[in-house]
Amino acid sequence: MILLSISLWFILEKAILIACIIGLSFFIAMYTTYAERKVAGWLQDRHGPNRAGPFGILQPLADGGKLFFKEEIIPLASNKVLFLLGPGLAMITSLVTSTVIPWGAPIVTDKGSIPLQVADVDMGILIVFSVVSVGVYGIMIGGWASNNKFSLIAAIRGASQMVSYELPMGLALIAVLFMTGSLKMSVIVDNQIHGGWGGFLSWHVWSQPLGFIIFFVCALAECNRTPFDLPEAENELNFGYHQEYSSMKLGFYLFAEYINMFVSSAVIATLFLGGYDIPFVNEASWKLEPWLMSLISFSMLMAKISFLLFVFIWIRWTIPRFRYDQLMNLGWKKLIPLALLNMIITAAVMLWLKK
Amino acid sequence: MLTQRAKQVDRKPMTFLESIYLWNIVKGMGITISHLFKKKATIQYPEQKRTFSKVFRGLHVLNRDAEGRENCTACGLCAVACPAEAITMEAAERLPGEEHLYREEKYAVKYEINMLRCIFCGLCEEACPKDAIYLSQTFAPANYGRKGFIYKKEELLIPHPLKDKEAYEKALGNKAVKN
Numbered sequence: 022m023i024l025l026s027i028s029l030w031f032i033l034e035k036a037i038l039i040a041c042i043i044g045l046s047f048f049i050a051m052y053t054t055y056a057e058r059k060v061a062g063w064l065q066d067r068h069g070p071n072r073a074g075p076f077g078i079l080q081p082l083a084d085g086g087k088l089f090f091k092e093e094i095i096p097l098a099s100n101k102v103l104f105l106l107g108p109g110l111a112m113i114t115s116l117v118t119s120t121v122i123p124w125g126a127p128i129v130t131d132k133g134s135i136p137l138q139v140a141d142v143d144m145g146i147l148i149v150f151s152v153v154s155v156g157v158y159g160i161m162i163g164g165w166a167s168n169n170k171f172s173l174i175a176a177i178r179g180a181s182q183m184v185s186y187e188l189p190m191g192l193a194l195i196a197v198l199f200m201t202g203s204l205k206m207s208v209i210v211d212n213q214i215h216g217g218w219g220g221f222l223s224w225h226v227w228s229q230p231l232g233f234i235i236f237f238v239c240a241l242a243e244c245n246r247t248p249f250d251l252p253e254a255e256n257e258l259n260f261g262y263h264q265e266y267s268s269m270k271l272g273f274y275l276f277a278e279y280i281n282m283f284v285s286s287a288v289i290a291t292l293f294l295g296g297y298d299i300p301f302v303n304e305a306s307w308k309l310e311p312w313l314m315s316l317i318s319f320s321m322l323m324a325k326i327s328f329l330l331f332v333f334i335w336i337r338w339t340i341p342r343f344r345y346d347q348l349m350n351l352g353w354k355k356l357i358p359l360a361l362l363n364m365i366i367t368a369a370v371m372l373w374l375k376k
Numbered sequence: 377m378l379t380q381r382a383k384q385v386d387r388k389p390m391t392f393l394e395s396i397y398l399w400n401i402v403k404g405m406g407i408t409i410s411h412l413f414k415k416k417a418t419i420q421y422p423e424q425k426r427t428f429s430k431v432f433r434g435l436h437v438l439n440r441d442a443e444g445r446e447n448c449t450a451c452g453l454c455a456v457a458c459p460a461e462a463i464t465m466e467a468a469e470r471l472p473g474e475e476h477l478y479r480e481e482k483y484a485v486k487y488e489i490n491m492l493r494c495i496f497c498g499l500c501e502e503a504c505p506k507d508a509i510y511l512s513q514t515f516a517p518a519n520y521g522r523k524g525f526i527y528k529k530e531e532l533l534i535p536h537p538l539k540d541k542e543a544y545e546k547a548l549g550n551k552a553v554k555n
């Protein structure tokens with residue numbers, strides 16, 4: 022039986038990979054909070070945090086430590102089980118999405134190749150989508166279980182926003198899938214590696230510029246980032262769905278948000294920016310050690326992700342929040358028609374090229 | 377119409393391109409990114425300090441003369457002048473043998489300024505006929521309780537000019553010795 026031929030090595034390999042990815046996600050999320058505050062400072066002619074450690078690099082630890090030692094408050098009128106489930110769910114879903122992302126070129130040895138990907142399933146990108154749509158339950162459950170009007174409004178906002186922006190996101194994705202012909206993440210990346218200028222010209226961002234923009238905007242909305250941070254709108258909803266949360270449960274929500282950002286940057290980089298492809302060079306001709314090759318390609322992906330994270334932050338400190346009707350109008354009346362148009366044009370061009 | 381900069385509000389409905397906000401957002405991002413390279417306005421406080429003007433009015437100092445005798449003669453003019461009624465004092469007569477401590481025959485045994493009441497207007501400094509009180513460049517008093525903000529004579533008196541010259545000059549700041 023094929024199913025039973027899973028070896029111990031395989032399990033060990035995956036376990037190590039999972040541990041690394043989770044550790045990485047936490048580390049990146051921590052330092053995204055730091056980058057967020059630093060960039061915010063710079064964009065506003067300030068310095069940002071610079072007291073904890075040199076250049077303030079210990080700031081995330083200080084923040085985390087503070088959250089740990091805060092008093093844990095569970096409102097009496099809340100639904101205890103759901104109240105605890107909310108932040109956990111938010112955290113789990115944001116971590117699970119990272120399983121299908123190829124983090125670097127596979128390490129090819131004579132015994133076989135080790136992919137730097139936890140699961141290279143056939144419907145990779147669909148897994149991301151399905152898990153992200155479960156992610157909205159983190160907000161909904163948390164908001165509802167808090168038994169607070171503001172939290173409830175935030176939960177409803179969050180749910181409707183996520184549902185509305187998943188549609189154009191999916192439509193923009195379909196156009197990409199037309200071009201790759203596969204849902205497998207590794208195939209999508211492979212498709213972008215071979216092309217002019219060391220793969221640079223075959224990045225989907227050039228063939229799908231509109232799709233890229235739509236996808237990016239929707240990713241902002243899915244991560245509840247400004248200008249779409251209506252579920253947590255500080256000045257109207259008092260922090261929205263995590264208003265009643267304190268201590269590390271609040272920390273989980275905030276952390277999950279940054280991990281979401283990290284993972285969606287990774288997804289965008291994989292779908293549109295060539296994943297771990299190194300532009301302008303034909304890396305296959307270098308004949309480097311396989312582990313070194315993987316390391317370089319992994320750093321390349323990280324560079325792309327960092328750039329996207331910077332753009333996320335940059336946008337946040339540039340524009341104010343949308344009004345709710347603007348948000349809905351933009352989603353349903355602008356992005357969905359544009360995404361449909363993009364899809365139809367792509368389909369037509371693909372058919373025309375095939376003939 | 378003072379500045380001639382009034383602008384008619386444009387109420388045309390947005391075009392499709394405007395209504396997806398993209399171009400305007402990109403413009404805005406251009407503005408913010410240009411700030412990344414600008415000089416920071418921050419003064420890193422405990423290490424760097426803003427330079428004060430010559431007439432800055434900080435915490436009070438009770439002055440001594442060149443021989444280290446207290447100038448104050450407890451005339452109470454400062455307390456009368458004070459609009460915030462922050463100054464309290466008790467007078468006493470100088471005894472023989474105390475000439476090296478107090479310059480005048482009458483001196484203040486108790487002299488207190490409530491820094492929470494004080495508005496740092498400097499009227500006490502102007503009222504004083506003996507050059508005994510002035511407002512220094514020190515500021516930002518901090519304390520754990522309200523009581524600590526009532527500054528006693530010991531806290532107000534300037535260090536002795538002969539016994540502790542350095543501290544005296546530091547407390548004097550950039551105020552010229554007036555006596």
Ligand code: SF4
Nearest residue numbers: 458494495497498500
């Ligand atoms: S500075 Fe003004 S308010 Fe303060 S003690 Fe002197 S006179 Fe009173």
Ligand code: SF4
Nearest residue numbers: 448449451452454504
């Ligand atoms: S400080 Fe000056 S005005 Fe006030 S009591 Fe002393 S001598 Fe008089």
